[in-house]
Amino acid sequence: MRPARPAAGVLHDLVLPWYAAHQRDLPWRRPDRSPWGVLVSEVMLQQTPVSRVLPVWQRWMSLWPTPSALADAAAGEAVREWGRLGYPRRALRLHAAAVAVRDDHGGVVPAEEAVLRTLPGVGDYTAAAVAAFAFGRRATVVDTNVRRVHARAVTGTALPAPSLSRAEVELATALLPEDDARAAVWNVAVMELGALVCTARAPRCGDCPLATVCAWRLAGSPAHDGPPRRGQAWQGTDRQCRGRMVQLLRDSTEPVPGDALRAVWPEEAQRDRCLDALVAEGLVEPLDGGLFRLPGLAS
DNA sequence: CATGCGTGGGA
DNA sequence: TTCCCAAGCAT
Numbered sequence: 618m619r620p621a622r623p624a625a626g627v628l629h630d631l632v633l634p635w636y637a638a639h640q641r642d643l644p645w646r647r648p649d650r651s652p653w654g655v656l657v658s659e660v661m662l663q664q665t666p667v668s669r670v671l672p673v674w675q676r677w678m679s680l681w682p683t684p685s686a687l688a689d690a691a692a693g694e695a696v697r698e699w700g701r702l703g704y705p706r707r708a709l710r711l712h713a714a715a716v717a718v719r720d721d722h723g724g725v726v727p728a729e730e731a732v733l734r735t736l737p738g739v740g741d742y743t744a745a746a747v748a749a750f751a752f753g754r755r756a757t758v759v760d761t762n763v764r765r766v767h768a769r770a771v772t773g774t775a776l777p778a779p780s781l782s783r784a785e786v787e788l789a790t791a792l793l794p795e796d797d798a799r800a801a802v803w804n805v806a807v808m809e810l811g812a813l814v815c816t817a818r819a820p821r822c823g824d825c826p827l828a829t830v831c832a833w834r835l836a837g838s839p840a841h842d843g844p845p846r847r848g849q850a851w852q853g854t855d856r857q858c859r860g861r862m863v864q865l866l867r868d869s870t871e872p873v874p875g876d877a878l879r880a881v882w883p884e885e886a887q888r889d890r891c892l893d894a895l896v897a898e899g900l901v902e903p904l905d906g907g908l909f910r911l912p913g914l915a916s
Numbered sequence: 917c918a919t920g921c922g923t924g925g926g927a
Numbered sequence: 928t929t930c931c932c933a934a935g936c937a938t
Contacts, residue, residue: 662934669924669933703922703933710936740936760934780917808934817932818927848931849920860922919938927931 623830635826636806652726652751685724687715693911710738728752755797757790758804762811773832775841858891872908
């Protein structure tokens with residue numbers, strides 16, 4: 618027979634003290650950080666590890682301490698300063714979000730989840746995270762870490778399903794403490810537990826505050842039974858081709874001739890398709906004379 | 917709802 | 928070395 622699910626109060630009493638003792642000192646968690654800093658960190662952290670975000674976030678905060686500061690810069694500067702974080706369209710959307718905050722919200726990052734959700738690059742997760750972490754709101758924050766902790770500790774499975782289900786959101790909402798401030802800490806605490814202890818590959822159950830109540834452990838830590846997770850292909854993909862082109866533009870202070878841009882990829886049809894797509898998405902700007910550059914940069 | 921979208925470090 | 932994957936979003 619399956620072990621009972623641990624009650625919410627039990628989880629709170631175990632996880633909150635653990636977080637108080639083990640939380641990382643991250644700059645976007647410090648008292649002096651702004652809602653803008655939190656928003657920037659959340660977008661940078663989408664699919665990107667903390668260690669790589671840290672230096673870029675610091676640089677962005679010094680260059681553009683407010684949404685209006687970024688909005689007044691060229692979009693291409695945002696892409697350039699994004700460096701090698703990956704998925705550079707996030708930089709473009711963050712710039713667009715800054716413009717929206719400046720033009721539609723008086724330069725102030727909105728606190729309402731529904732309003733945050735209207736900003737480019739801000740989805741359900743990021744809107745909830747900013748509302749909770751920057752403004753102390755009681756929001757249901759469900760990221761991959763939270764999903765994994767809930768899957769193991771509460772549901773008793775090794776890993777969550779590939780896509781977020783309605784049931785998972787309802788579970789996360791049910792586990793949220795009633796009190797606003799406590800709820801905000803709970804959200805970040807569960808994420809931190811997933812990031813540091815309840816990790817995807819080799820969970821450190823020996824260090825886990827939930828080890829004694831974890832449904833997955835009590836069931837004998839059964840292996841993942843669903844379909845094997847498909848890794849993303851890389852060699853020969855459009856993503857690899859696009860990555861090379863954007864890198865070339867990022868590393869050049871001058872506009873780049875189309876011939877030089879096309880030289881980064883041998884296959885003609887794919888190379889042209891990728892360049893066209895980059896231009897269509899606004900990540901690359903075509904100039905007269907067959908030159909290209911990052912969008913909006915003075916040259 | 918499944919896919920495409922970058923990158924680099926650790927197991 | 929190869930594989931996996933890290934605080935998702937938009938279409």
